[in-house]
Amino acid sequence: MFRVVAVNLGLLFAAIAAAELVFGTWLFGPSFGALNLPRDSVRRLDVSALRPGAEPVLYTRDRWGLRGRYEHTGAIGILAVGGSTTNEMYVGDDETWTARLAEHFARAGISLNVVNAGAEGQSTVGHLHNFDAWLPLIPGLKFRYLLAYIGVNDLALGPRGADPIQAAFDRAESPQRWRRVRQYLANHSALYRLWRTARGAVEARDAGIIHVYTPHAAFQWIETPEPEVGEPEAGSDLARRLEGYGARVTELIRRTRALGAEAIIVTQKRGNWRRERGKLLFARKPDGAPDISEYAETILFNRAAMAACWKANAICIDLGSEIEFEPGDFYDRVHTTPQGSARIAEFLFARLKDKVR
Numbered sequence: 028m029f030r031v032v033a034v035n036l037g038l039l040f041a042a043i044a045a046a047e048l049v050f051g052t053w054l055f056g057p058s059f060g061a062l063n064l065p066r067d068s069v070r071r072l073d074v075s076a077l078r079p080g081a082e083p084v085l086y087t088r089d090r091w092g093l094r095g096r097y098e099h100t101g102a103i104g105i106l107a108v109g110g111s112t113t114n115e116m117y118v119g120d121d122e123t124w125t126a127r128l129a130e131h132f133a134r135a136g137i138s139l140n141v142v143n144a145g146a147e148g149q150s151t152v153g154h155l156h157n158f159d160a161w162l163p164l165i166p167g168l169k170f171r172y173l174l175a176y177i178g179v180n181d182l183a184l185g186p187r188g189a190d191p192i193q194a195a196f197d198r199a200e201s202p203q204r205w206r207r208v209r210q211y212l213a214n215h216s217a218l219y220r221l222w223r224t225a226r227g228a229v230e231a232r233d234a235g236i237i238h239v240y241t242p243h244a245a246f247q248w249i250e251t252p253e254p255e256v257g258e259p260e261a262g263s264d265l266a267r268r269l270e271g272y273g274a275r276v277t278e279l280i281r282r283t284r285a286l287g288a289e290a291i292i293v294t295q296k297r298g299n300w301r302r303e304r305g306k307l308l309f310a311r312k313p314d315g316a317p318d319i320s321e322y323a324e325t326i327l328f329n330r331a332a333m334a335a336c337w338k339a340n341a342i343c344i345d346l347g348s349e350i351e352f353e354p355g356d357f358y359d360r361v362h363t364t365p366q367g368s369a370r371i372a373e374f375l376f377a378r379l380k381d382k383v384r
Contacts, residue, residue, distance in 0.1 A: 064092040064146060064161065074117045077358045084119035091165045094143035095125055101167040104132075104139035105291070105383070108154045109176035112295065112361055113145030115368060122365040127372030135376075139171070139383060150180040151275040158282045172383060173283040174375075178295040178328050178347065179361050181272050182321060246299070248308040251317045256326050265324070269331045276335040291383075292336040293375065294329035294347035297321060298357030298367075310360075342382055350374050 065088040074081050088094055094114075097103050107113055107125045115123040129141040144161075146153060154175060162168055259265040276292060283290040299310040299318050309317035329347040336343035356367030363371065 064088075066090055066092045072117060077117055077362075078364060084117060084122075086116055087120050092144070092161065093165075094120065094123070094145070095129065095141060097140050097142050099167070100165050101169045102140075103142045103168070103170040105141045105172045105174050106170040106288075107141060107143050107145065107174045107176065108149075108157070109145045110149045110153075110180045111145070111147045112179060112363070113143060113176045114147050115143075115145065115362075116147065117358075117362070118365055118368055122368060124363070124368040124371040124375070127369050128375055131372060131376035132380075135380060137380065137384065141174075142170070145176075148180065150184055151175070151177055151272065151279060152181075152184065155275060155278055155282065170286075170288050172289050172291050172342075173279075173286075174291040174293060175276075175279055176293045176295060176346075177276070178325065178332060179297065181275075182324055182328060184268060184271070247311040248301075248303075249311050249317045250306050251309045251319065253307055254319050254322050256323045259327070265327070269327055272328055273331040273335040276332050277339055280336070280339045280341045289342060290336075290339075291342040291344065291379070292332055293344045294332050295325075295361075296347040296350060296352065297325055297361055298352065298363075299360045301352055301354075342379075344375065344378050346371070346374060 067090050068086070068088045070086045071083045072086050073083050086094075091100065105125075105128075113125070115125075120126060123143060125141045125143040125145075129139075132139045132141070144157070146157070149157075154177070259269065280290040280292070300322060301308055309319055309322075312318045325347065329345060333343055333345050350370070352363075352367060352370060356363055356370055358364050
């Protein structure tokens with residue numbers, strides 16, 4: 028009896044090993060190493076904690092970690108990079124700003140698809156890292172434009188770089204060895220991909236655990252005089268952070284052009300302030316004061332991005348200063364609802380339609 032069980036187990040393990048060697052990427056195909064990027068993933072996510080009453084959304088990433096429709100990797104019009112505000116994990120595949128932007132181009136007769144390469148939590152440090160760690164793994168990748176929707180996550184970087192958590196996001200790798208080993212196995216195993224696909228078909232994930240901070244609908248707004256935004260003192264931590272950010276934007280443009288593409292630099296706007304009939308409103312903090320903590324830094328970072336972009340003669344869009352969001356456009360301080368994503372897409376299309384082909 029024991030011998031029969033042992034033989035059957037041996038045959039089972041041999042079959043598993045053969046399946047892994049044939050269908051996995053242990054020996055052939057691209058090796059994504061320990062990169063923690065969702066791939067071959069189709070998931071239905073419960074977003075009701077973020078948007079009460081909303082139906083589950085479909086979040087899809089293909090075998091290369093990309094989101095969006097394209098015929099092949101050598102025919103991408105715009106490759107969009109950014110953090111979670113580009114990834115838009117909790118907005119359905121057809122409702123992200125990248126998908127809506129592609130629709131605008133199609134309706135206008137402009138042959139330019141838009142493919143989403145957003146990575147959760149990444150700053151420009153991570154976007155630059157991806158030129159070496161991720162993009163070379165995508166066979167035949169060629170795009171005409173790289174659109175960088177940036178700024179929010181770079182505010183988290185200090186003058187000497189990122190803290191360990193932010194650094195892990197930018198490397199797209201866990202700082203914990205056991206998690207890196209697990210991700211390495213997951214990235215190469217055919218059986219794991221099969222299980223993940225089956226799980227994704229029935230999974231409903233509580234999105235509120237990850238993204239929601241203070242529900243945007245619960246914000247109370249206070250009319251506040253325009254805070255003064257002065258230039259930082261030379262040599263200060265803020266001045267060094269801005270200098271570093273500008274240098275990374277410049278390098279992002281350079282790396283994009285080295286691949287034969289052009290860069291589109293787009294600044295960001297947060298959801299905890301807005302204008303209404305010419306008045307500036309800020310969200311009220313728990314102590315009753317207006318939440319102006321990141322207003323000045325956001326504007327300064329956006330100025331630094333635009334200055335670097337203009338100097339490099341790339342395509343520069345100061346969305347952070349020009350767009351006006353409406354109530355219901357955000358579900359927290361930085362992430363947009365489908366309504367807000369549609370507004371971003373409409374804004375970008377209006378500024379890009381005569382500049383890209």
